[in-house]
Amino acid sequence: MSRIKERQPMPQQPAEERIKNFLEVALGYSEEQALAEAQRCLSCKKKPCVEGCPVMVDIPEFVALAAEGKFLEAAASLKKNNSLPAICGRVCPQEEQCEKFCLLGKTGQPVAIGRIERFVADYEALHSNGNIGEYEGPKDPMLAKYGVAVVGSGPAGLTVAGDLAKMGYSVTIFEALHDTGGVLRYGIPEFRLPRNILNREIEYVQSLGAKIVKNVVIGKTVTIDELLSGGFDAVFVATGAGAPQMMNIPGENLNGVLSGNEWLTRINLMRAFRFPEYGTPLKKPKKVAVIGAGNTAMDCTRTALRVGAEEVAIVYRRSRAEMPARAEEIENAEHEGVKFHLLTNPIRFIGDDKGWLVSMECLKMELGEPDDSGRRRPVPIPGSEFIMEVDTAIIAIGQTPNPLIRTTTEGLKTTRWGGIVIDEATGMTSIPGVFAGGDAVTGAATVITAMGAGKIAAKGIDKYIREKYGLPVPSEEPVQEESKGNGQNP
Amino acid sequence: MKPDTHDCALTAAERSLREIVEAGATNKVLRKEKLSDTIVLFELDNPLIARNAVAGQFVVVRPNTLGERIPLTISDADKVRGTITIIFQVVGRTTMELARIKEGECVPDVCGPLGTPSEIENYGTAICVGGGVGIAFLRPITKALKEAGNEVITILGAREKSLLILENEMRELSDELILTTDDGSYGIKGVVTGPIKEMLDSGRKIDYIFAIGPMPMMRAVAETTRPYGVKTVVSLDPIMINGTGMCGGCRVTVGGQTKFTCVDGPDFDGHEVDWDELKIRKAYYFAEEQAAKEMAAKEEN
Numbered sequence: 147m148s149r150i151k152e153r154q155p156m157p158q159q160p161a162e163e164r165i166k167n168f169l170e171v172a173l174g175y176s177e178e179q180a181l182a183e184a185q186r187c188l189s190c191k192k193k194p195c196v197e198g199c200p201v202m203v204d205i206p207e208f209v210a211l212a213a214e215g216k217f218l219e220a221a222a223s224l225k226k227n228n229s230l231p232a233i234c235g236r237v238c239p240q241e242e243q244c245e246k247f248c249l250l251g252k253t254g255q256p257v258a259i260g261r262i263e264r265f266v267a268d269y270e271a272l273h274s275n276g277n278i279g280e281y282e283g284p285k286d287p288m289l290a291k292y293g294v295a296v297v298g299s300g301p302a303g304l305t306v307a308g309d310l311a312k313m314g315y316s317v318t319i320f321e322a323l324h325d326t327g328g329v330l331r332y333g334i335p336e337f338r339l340p341r342n343i344l345n346r347e348i349e350y351v352q353s354l355g356a357k358i359v360k361n362v363v364i365g366k367t368v369t370i371d372e373l374l375s376g377g378f379d380a381v382f383v384a385t386g387a388g389a390p391q392m393m394n395i396p397g398e399n400l401n402g403v404l405s406g407n408e409w410l411t412r413i414n415l416m417r418a419f420r421f422p423e424y425g426t427p428l429k430k431p432k433k434v435a436v437i438g439a440g441n442t443a444m445d446c447t448r449t450a451l452r453v454g455a456e457e458v459a460i461v462y463r464r465s466r467a468e469m470p471a472r473a474e475e476i477e478n479a480e481h482e483g484v485k486f487h488l489l490t491n492p493i494r495f496i497g498d499d500k501g502w503l504v505s506m507e508c509l510k511m512e513l514g515e516p517d518d519s520g521r522r523r524p525v526p527i528p529g530s531e532f533i534m535e536v537d538t539a540i541i542a543i544g545q546t547p548n549p550l551i552r553t554t555t556e557g558l559k560t561t562r563w564g565g566i567v568i569d570e571a572t573g574m575t576s577i578p579g580v581f582a583g584g585d586a587v588t589g590a591a592t593v594i595t596a597m598g599a600g601k602i603a604a605k606g607i608d609k610y611i612r613e614k615y616g617l618p619v620p621s622e623e624p625v626q627e628e629s630k631g632n633g634q635n636p
Numbered sequence: 637m638k639p640d641t642h643d644c645a646l647t648a649a650e651r652s653l654r655e656i657v658e659a660g661a662t663n664k665v666l667r668k669e670k671l672s673d674t675i676v677l678f679e680l681d682n683p684l685i686a687r688n689a690v691a692g693q694f695v696v697v698r699p700n701t702l703g704e705r706i707p708l709t710i711s712d713a714d715k716v717r718g719t720i721t722i723i724f725q726v727v728g729r730t731t732m733e734l735a736r737i738k739e740g741e742c743v744p745d746v747c748g749p750l751g752t753p754s755e756i757e758n759y760g761t762a763i764c765v766g767g768g769v770g771i772a773f774l775r776p777i778t779k780a781l782k783e784a785g786n787e788v789i790t791i792l793g794a795r796e797k798s799l800l801i802l803e804n805e806m807r808e809l810s811d812e813l814i815l816t817t818d819d820g821s822y823g824i825k826g827v828v829t830g831p832i833k834e835m836l837d838s839g840r841k842i843d844y845i846f847a848i849g850p851m852p853m854m855r856a857v858a859e860t861t862r863p864y865g866v867k868t869v870v871s872l873d874p875i876m877i878n879g880t881g882m883c884g885g886c887r888v889t890v891g892g893q894t895k896f897t898c899v900d901g902p903d904f905d906g907h908e909v910d911w912d913e914l915k916i917r918k919a920y921y922f923a924e925e926q927a928a929k930e931m932a933a934k935e936e937n
Contacts, residue, residue, distance in 0.1 A: 295657075322747065323878070324698055332882075359658065363748070363880055367684050367747075368653075368684065372653060375653075376653030376654050388881075388882040389882065392884065398887075399889055399913055400916075401916055401919075405885075407882055407884065408877065408883035411883050412877065416704065416705070421924065422729075425729060427704075500916070501917075548881055550880060550899070
């Protein structure tokens with residue numbers, strides 16, 4: 147049987163249009179496209195794609211249901227393992243995960259699993275009239291007397307909260323900001339993840355019974371120790387990697403130099419692009435340099451275009467091959483007109499006599515021997531200094547875990563760079579009853595790895611509480627997922 | 637081992653933390669007072685923040701769902717009533733919007749206590765200097781320094797008499813109170829640095845100075861004390877968004893190092909602060925702030 151080698155293309159807003167608005171760039175499949183794409187799946191027995199999924203979604207199952215047009219059933223299947231499919235369908239790097247292992251990819255293009263996932267999740271939202279599908283209430287209502295505190299309402303926190311609420315625990319999510327979602331809201335711009343989709347997914351987790359308390363900074367308002375002694379049986383720390391790395395070069399505190407986090411927070415969380423309707427101001431940039439080449443950097447460039455910048459460039463010290471951003475995001479930025487100054491490293495920000503950034507002194511680089519990360523080390527070319535005129539420089543060279551919890555929780559083991567140390571099998575930290583996952587453990591990674599960590603920790607927390615109180619461990623529950631985990635089912 | 641009954645009682649008391657925490661805080665304005673034409677006091681229901689707040693810490697407040705996040709120093713925290721007191725001067729759009737909230741209504745977002753607490757110890761003789769609305773923020777620090785055993789001399793300064801707030805409260809907390817107004821309408825005519833310099837010149841032993849108020853005042857205090865080498869701590873209020881070390885918008889250079897005011901401060905050694913840089917950074921959004929203020933003033937009318 148001959149299969150269509152090419153996947154269904156994703157309809158997009160044209161680049162020249164979309165840079166004038168904050169509406170979603172990728173428009174999503176039509177029903178016909180979703181059917182056609184789902185029907186490309188070979189339904190192979192070995193299910194290699196599932197192995198590529200950090201939360202082990204039964205991909206062939208939901209894709210097969212979609213191929214029959216049973217989209218609501220497909221959504222229910224997805225939601226067994228993934229509480230946030232509409233988000234994952236949009237922001238997962240599928241090319242490095244499920245789709246990387248798709249057999250079709252060996253001879254042509256892999257099944258566009260992420261795009262089908264997105265379609266199915268959106269379809270359900272449109273057609274299920276707000277009810278939450280298959281959910282029939284918590285598995286064990288007796289567990290409601292046990293309280294679990296979840297610190298952070300980003301992807302890891304939402305996953306743990308959703309899973310534990312489904313089991314029957316009383317879950318309270320503490321969010322430091324005035325709005326939910328963590329990096330999904332302050333970091334990812336709405337043209338990649340529309341706010342109604344994000345709100346819908348968070349409402350889903352709330353509908354499972356999880357409470358969200360905003361404006362509470364664990365480590366400041368209340369400490370972890372206080373949570374444990376104050377009636378919570380376990381704590382899950384999912385505080386992300388929110389502390390921006392700066393470059394520590396001269397002129398970094400000039401007006402016009404911002405961290406990627408500040409730039410994105412102003413625009414995404416505070417909606418400064420709609421100042422003065424919204425209270426938070428934004429200086430309209432003209433010539434923007436974004437330093438770094440990860441997904442955050444791409445988001446910074448593309449938001450800069452949308453707030454009216456005339457010229458936007460990535461400045462990156464390595465070459466194209468080493469850029470950490472998703473290929474799709476780099477392509478999107480390029481189509482929208484972002485320039486790439488590769489093998490270029492700023493060494494000094496230069497201001498005018500009033501303290502405003504006017505230019506940046508850069509050095510040209512070349513690639514030397516591979517470094518610890520396995521990537522070739524950028525080496526400065528002597529005498530290659532040059533001046534780049536910019537009025538706004540956004541530093542997006544990485545984020546590290548926020549030290550607030552580390553510095554206020556005695557006995558919490560962390561790595562040299564501040565990541566929380568956990569037992570990989572359970573998610574438990576060096577403190578009994580305290581679990582952690584997501585970027586707070588790994589450093590800045592992806593939404594789906596954070597969710598994968600959340601899945602493991604939810605099971606770890608369940609086991610911990612059951613053992614602590616001598617509760618029976620239900621036999622059937624995790625078997626289904628675990629048997630799929632080894633990918634070796636006959 | 638403690639008897640069972642005691643454990644039970646303890647647990648019941650502690651369980652209430654989970655209850656408090658799960659319920660969140662209403663931020664209801666239990667008391668609203670006008671301390672002057674432009675200075676407003678709110679006592680807010682927030683048992684969570686009141687529990688752990690200590691002198692020198694602040695909250696981040698958002699006046700409405702479209703509003704900006706601004707830092708405000710916690711002026712008082714009542715652990716028994718479960719309330720915190722914030723005092724602010726109406727200077728721009730956000731504070732105008734905040735001032736519109738009536739007694740009995742709620743402030744949508746109040747987050748804290750944030751920042752590193754002030755370093756309180758028995759230094760010996762301490763001068764507490766407050767300027768304008770900064771006097772409100774000086775209160776908890778003065779109180780803490782007094783309780784730690786210091787001899788406390790308080791110097792309060794304002795442009796004119798009507799802006800000189802909390803005189804009686806501060807008098808009660810201090811061993812000595814000196815008042816200054818720019819126009820001489822009350823107390824000594826002149827600025828706060830006058831009496832400071834006089835005291836230092838007189839050879840009186842001063843061990844510690846804490847100053848909070850408008851940036852030029854804090855800077856002037858730091859410059860006055862610099863030649864005498866008296867430790868001078870200031871509480872900075874740069875532009876801030878997040879308040880938990882996430883964005884770096886509140887960067888200041890202190891002793892040649894970049895610090896985030898929200899987590900490393902707000903207290904810093906006044907002799908080490910790069911005041912010129914801070915002045916520039918505070919004016920980052922000056923044009924936008926002016927436009928927003930005009931807009932809000934129109935709304936007001």
